[in-house]
Amino acid sequence: ICVVDMMTSASSGTMQIKDPLNFWGGRRVELSDVTGLEPVYEPATGRVLCQLQPCKAAQVDEAVRSACSAFSAWRKMAGMERARVMLETARLIEKRREDIAEVEVVNNGKSITEARLDVDSARLCIEYFAGLATNMSGQHVQLPGGSFAYTRREPLGVCVGIGAWNYPFQIAAWKSAPAIACGNSMVFKPSPVTPVSAVLLAEIYAQAGVPEGLFNVVQGTQETGTLLCHHPSVAKVSFTGSVPTGKKIMEMASKGVKPVTLELGGKSPLIIFEDSDLENAVRGALMANFLSQGQVCSNGTRVFVHRPILPQFLTEVVRRTKAIQIGDPLLEETRMGALVSRPHLDKVLGYVEQAKKEGARVLCGGEPFTPADPKLRNGYYMTPCVLDNCTDDMTCVREEIFGPVMSVLTFDTEVDVLQRANDTTMGLAAGVFTKDIQRAHRVIENLQAGSCFINNYNITPVEVPFGGYKASGIGRENGQVTVEFYSQLKTVVVEMGDVDSLF
Numbered sequence: 001i002c003v004v005d006m007m008t009s010a011s012s013g014t015m016q017i018k019d020p021l022n023f024w025g026g027r028r029v030e031l032s033d034v035t036g037l038e039p040v041y042e043p044a045t046g047r048v049l050c051q052l053q054p055c056k057a058a059q060v061d062e063a064v065r066s067a068c069s070a071f072s073a074w075r076k077m078a079g080m081e082r083a084r085v086m087l088e089t090a091r092l093i094e095k096r097r098e099d100i101a102e103v104e105v106v107n108n109g110k111s112i113t114e115a116r117l118d119v120d121s122a123r124l125c126i127e128y129f130a131g132l133a134t135n136m137s138g139q140h141v142q143l144p145g146g147s148f149a150y151t152r153r154e155p156l157g158v159c160v161g162i163g164a165w166n167y168p169f170q171i172a173a174w175k176s177a178p179a180i181a182c183g184n185s186m187v188f189k190p191s192p193v194t195p196v197s198a199v200l201l202a203e204i205y206a207q208a209g210v211p212e213g214l215f216n217v218v219q220g221t222q223e224t225g226t227l228l229c230h231h232p233s234v235a236k237v238s239f240t241g242s243v244p245t246g247k248k249i250m251e252m253a254s255k256g257v258k259p260v261t262l263e264l265g266g267k268s269p270l271i272i273f274e275d276s277d278l279e280n281a282v283r284g285a286l287m288a289n290f291l292s293q294g295q296v297c298s299n300g301t302r303v304f305v306h307r308p309i310l311p312q313f314l315t316e317v318v319r320r321t322k323a324i325q326i327g328d329p330l331l332e333e334t335r336m337g338a339l340v341s342r343p344h345l346d347k348v349l350g351y352v353e354q355a356k357k358e359g360a361r362v363l364c365g366g367e368p369f370t371p372a373d374p375k376l377r378n379g380y381y382m383t384p385c386v387l388d389n390c391t392d393d394m395t396c397v398r399e400e401i402f403g404p405v406m407s408v409l410t411f412d413t414e415v416d417v418l419q420r421a422n423d424t425t426m427g428l429a430a431g432v433f434t435k436d437i438q439r440a441h442r443v444i445e446n447l448q449a450g451s452c453f454i455n456n457y458n459i460t461p462v463e464v465p466f467g468g469y470k471a472s473g474i475g476r477e478n479g480q481v482t483v484e485f486y487s488q489l490k491t492v493v494v495e496m497g498d499v500d501s502l503f
């Protein structure tokens with residue numbers, strides 16, 4: 001069942017990926033048409049891990065047909081039966097936690113410590129939605145003369161999931177768990193940069209007993225994604241990725257009047273007031289900027305610090321940032337691994353150069369980093385960066401960098417900082433640190449963001465909805481409300497008397 005030959009589990013540069021990464025009809029599929037191969041890299045070493053076999057129209061069609069056939073069986077199963085299979089999936093994920101996490105590290109570059117937490121989040125999400133699978137209920141409405149109506153919450157059909165590269169396994173679970181809990185099937189396309197772990201989820205679902213074709217993986221780039229969005233048998237598209245791609249997805253889905261979930265990018269504010277617990281505020285700022293090498297959609301990359309505490313804040317944040325251990329992401333002690341690709345690393349370093357040109361001051365980091373271990377020399381590492389002296393008009397403050405770069409800004413009043421925090425087209429997340437509870441809730445009420453934090457940052461329990469305001473997205477993932485985004489409501493009116501015809 002395993003996709004990889006684990007020659008060692010201790011360090012990078014050794015894992016082999018040999019088995020096909022496409023999956024439908026309950027098994028891995030070796031494509032006969034293998035044109036358009038794309039190299040897939042191990043970010044920690046720069047080594048080519050395998051070649052991506054992109055799916056064309058014929059294969060997309062096969063996967064969708066497989067999903068259609070599974071949907072017919074799955075939708076008829078009782079919620080309890082669906083829940084049982086999902087709980088078994090969660091149990092198998094827990095059992096394989098370590099090898100899934102290692103695959104994620106090898107293809108994504110994040111630290112093993114973080115990858116384990118991502119696998120846990122995927123498992124918890126499947127467990128959570130297993131609980132909701134038994135609760136697909138409607139409403140009973142009394143009407144005059146003993147007549148009544150009721151509503152049924154029904155699945156949509158074949159849902160497409162399209163994922164980003166920063167949380168490959170977690171994204172596949174956050175999309176598939178609510179979809180299948182509601183009785184849908186799914187065709188999932190991972191990012192071509194990180195295609196390796198989604199197929200493990202497909203295998204585990206199959207092993208747990210879902211019908212063949214319930215969760216399928218098609219690999220590919222934007223061509224494959226486009227084919228999926230336009231496919232006439234697809235009922236919904238759930239997308240995680242950048243704002244520009246999200247707009248294209250919405251446009252394509254609109255042609256078939258298909259609902260979308262869009263989990264897009266952000267440029268989120270984190271506001272630190274002078275009465276904060278400084279130690280916690282600094283920890284929060286690091287969590288808001290450096291998880292997953294800074295490649296996190298919800299990151300609070302605009303850190304607004306109340307002027308009276310700026311010096312202490314900067315001293316402490318820089319001290320802790322410099323102490324972050326960078327290196328082989330498979331080692332236990334590593335806290336920051338490699339960025340996802342060479343072009344992405346160059347882009348992030350380019351943002352630091354641009355920030356300097358525009359007048360920001362680099363307090364630490366922002367440089368390429370070469371680990372001492374020779375096998376890591378071609379990996380995509382950089383030192384985490386804190387920028388001071390930032391102003392609202394700078395590129396580093398306006399654009400999503402998606403790397404380990406924290407921009408620190410200063411503020412004097414609550415009114416001023418709220419106006420500046422909201423001065424962005426995006427609205428994924430926001431955070432506030434203060435000991436004043438009235439202020440905390442007042443500030444949150446006035447922040448234009450879908451996922452907010454008081455005295456913490458970037459924690460996403462699966463029981464609560466996650467998603468954005470403004471250009472950061474449509475719909476939510478996780479939490480009870482997500483059932484509404486993967487189902488549709490049927491109203492049934494029942495006449496108990498005679499038909500009172502006007503004709």
Ligand SMILES: NC(=O)c1ccc[n+]([C@@H]2O[C@H](COP(=O)([O-])OP(=O)(O)OC[C@H]3O[C@@H](n4cnc5c(N)ncnc54)[C@H](O)[C@@H]3O)[C@@H](O)[C@H]2O)c1
Pocket residue numbers: 162163164165166167189190191192220221222223224225226229240241242243245246248249262263264265266296297298400402428467468472473
């Ligand atoms: N809000 C969230 O929950 C969330 C989570 C993770 C990442 N993100 C965002 O994702 C972005 C980084 O990820 P990325 O670089 O993989 O994003 P991206 O938009 O480049 O790609 C995302 C996915 O879309 C596919 N795709 C690209 N063009 C397409 C097209 N025309 N039609 C169909 N599919 C297409 C890609 O192959 C990939 O699978 C960041 O902006 C980040 O903030 C958001």
Ligand SMILES: C[N+](C)(C)CCCC=O
Pocket residue numbers: 166167291295296297298458459460
């Ligand atoms: C779990 N995190 C760290 C909040 C990430 C959510 C997904 C966004 O990229």
